[in-house]
Amino acid sequence: MVLFAVLSILLLGVGVNLVSALPNTEPVPTTVAKLEDRATTCTFTNAASASKSKTSCSTIVLSSIAVPSGTTLDMTGLKTGTTVIFEGTTTFGYKEWSGPLISFSGTSITINGASGHVIDGNGAACNGGKTKPKFFYAHSLKSSTISNLNVKNTPVQGFSINTATDLTLTHITIDNSAGDTNSLGHNTDAFDIGSSTRITISGANVKNQDDCLAINSGTDITFTGGTCSGGHGLSITQGSVGGRSYNTVANVLIESSTVTNSQNGVRIKTVYGATGSVTNVTYKDITLSNISKYGIVIQQDYENGSPTGTPTTGVPITDLTLSNVKGSVRSSATGIYILCGDGSCSNWSWSSVSVTGGKTLTSYTNVPSGISLG
Numbered sequence: 001m002v003l004f005a006v007l008s009i010l011l012l013g014v015g016v017n018l019v020s021a022l023p024n025t026e027p028v029p030t031t032v033a034k035l036e037d038r039a040t041t042c043t044f045t046n047a048a049s050a051s052k053s054k055t056s057c058s059t060i061v062l063s064s065i066a067v068p069s070g071t072t073l074d075m076t077g078l079k080t081g082t083t084v085i086f087e088g089t090t091t092f093g094y095k096e097w098s099g100p101l102i103s104f105s106g107t108s109i110t111i112n113g114a115s116g117h118v119i120d121g122n123g124a125a126c127n128g129g130k131t132k133p134k135f136f137y138a139h140s141l142k143s144s145t146i147s148n149l150n151v152k153n154t155p156v157q158g159f160s161i162n163t164a165t166d167l168t169l170t171h172i173t174i175d176n177s178a179g180d181t182n183s184l185g186h187n188t189d190a191f192d193i194g195s196s197t198r199i200t201i202s203g204a205n206v207k208n209q210d211d212c213l214a215i216n217s218g219t220d221i222t223f224t225g226g227t228c229s230g231g232h233g234l235s236i237t238q239g240s241v242g243g244r245s246y247n248t249v250a251n252v253l254i255e256s257s258t259v260t261n262s263q264n265g266v267r268i269k270t271v272y273g274a275t276g277s278v279t280n281v282t283y284k285d286i287t288l289s290n291i292s293k294y295g296i297v298i299q300q301d302y303e304n305g306s307p308t309g310t311p312t313t314g315v316p317i318t319d320l321t322l323s324n325v326k327g328s329v330r331s332s333a334t335g336i337y338i339l340c341g342d343g344s345c346s347n348w349s350w351s352s353v354s355v356t357g358g359k360t361l362t363s364y365t366n367v368p369s370g371i372s373l374g
Contacts, residue, residue, distance in 0.1 A: 047073050059083045061114075062090065067101065069093030076139075078106035086149065087114040092133075094125040099133025100160070109144040123153035123176065127184045132156045141167050153178055157189045158208070164196040169204070176208040180230060185209035190231070193218050195246050201226070211235045211267075212259065217276075219250045226257040233264035234286070236278055237302075247276025247315065255284040259291070259327075265355075266296045266325060270315035272303040280319045288327025288355065295329045295355035296322070299339040311365065313341035320345075324352040331357060336373055338364035 042057035044050035047067045051074040054060060060075075060082065067073050067090070075084060084104075092101050101121060104111060113119075126132040132155035138146065143166045151158065152175040161167065169191070179185020188208040193199055194216040204226040206212045212228030214237045215221055228234065234254050259265045265288035268278060288295050298320075300311035317340070329335055335355035338345075348368045355361070362373040 047071055051075070054082075055079050057082070059085070061085045061087050064088030065090050067092045069095035070097050072100055073102045076103050076105040078104070078109055080107045081109075082106060083110040083112075085112055085114055086117045086119055088117060090117070090119040092120070092122045094122060095133075096126070096130045097133055098131055099135065099155075100137040101133050101135050101155075103137040103139065105137075105140040106144065107142045109141060111144070111146040111149070113147075113149045117150055119149060119151045121151070121154040123155040123179060123188075124184050126155035127186075134160055136160065137162070138167065138169075139163055141165075144168075145170070147171055149173070150175075152176065154188055154208075156187045157192050157210075159191050161191065161193045161196055161199060163194075164199060166198045167196070168200045169202070171203040171205075172201070173205045174208060177230065179209055188231070189214045190228075191223075192216060193221060196221070200224075204228075206231065211237060212262070213254070215249055215252060217246045217248055219248065221252045223254045224256050228257065228259045229261050231262050233259050233262050233267045233291075234283070235264070236268040236281060247274065249276075249278045250280055252281040253284070254282065254286070257285075258287045258289070260289040262291055263293045264297055265291050265294070265327065265329075266322070267294070268298045268317060268320075269302040269307075270300045270317065272301050272308050272310070273312050273314065275314040277315060278317045278320075281317075282321040282323070283325055284321070284323045286325045286327075288325070288329070291327070291329040292333055293329075294334050294337045295327065295358070296325065296336045296353070297334075297338075298345070299337070300341050300344060301339055307339075309339075311339050311341040311344070313344035316344045316346070318346050320348045322348075322350045322353050326352065326354045328356045329358040331359060333358045334360045334363055336362045336364070338362075338367050338373075340366040340368075342366055 041059040043061040121135050134157050135154040136159045139162045141164045145168045147170040150173050174190045176188045187210050189211045190206040192214045196218040198220045200222045202224045207229045208231045211232045213223050213234050266283050301308045335358040346368050
């Protein structure tokens, strides 16, 4: 029995050695395969390659890309968690078309700019009553960030934020000041927001010829620490609220920002004859300087790019707070202009609101009770 036991142990030992000597036929772990399939960092120098191979990379570097005319730098449908870095100078060929020049979508996407980079939209080439391409679609971006981008010369609107959720934009510089001469710049909104929720824009530095911020529709939106110059102000607008299929603006905080050398400072405009709502909007700690038309303007008569002079009540403006909104307008401007429909503006709270200068200090119709305009 003892001999049998010893032989069994020896045989078992041989068996173990034989098994260990055989080649490993197990499949490679799935995680390793994924890492091999998706390179850590890809650097692209042309738009076609970047768009074609974008899902193979966890980090994408767009290095001094010259995007051909009539082409979108297509970064839509990125894999979850992708990082994209703009490096060097990104340029765009000229063509009369609607764009966009750049488009992103995805979840947990990080977009930023390397030190010294520039994204030049070639806006001057698109002037003269031509169809102009929109600049940057941030559509269907979820739980994502866009930061430290240096943009100049957008042909028309800059960042179109639509159907986005939990999107943060920080330290975006948009310099369209070249459009101030020779009537080059038109409709150069910096940030257009529509049908989106939980959007935060902080530390923006904007020089343009239209709205610095234009909230068309959406909820839970914050704009803070912004510097706006040359445009139409900080706006709840939609070309205006009431002109689309989704016409709700709610829970908006616009704070700690300056508006200088602009047509308007604080602005809310709703569409004549339309329906929708603007509710729970706060402007706080806003400084105005050298405003040429209206320091504060709230109107419910917007139609086809110009006011009718007759307000309608289909888009009520309720729970509006202005706190510490101060500054000056030019001698030819109006300090505060309010044109509300009968009963369609209510529950407003204004404190430390002061606009000086202007040919007319205040002009108003149907201001909610309890609001003193001086």
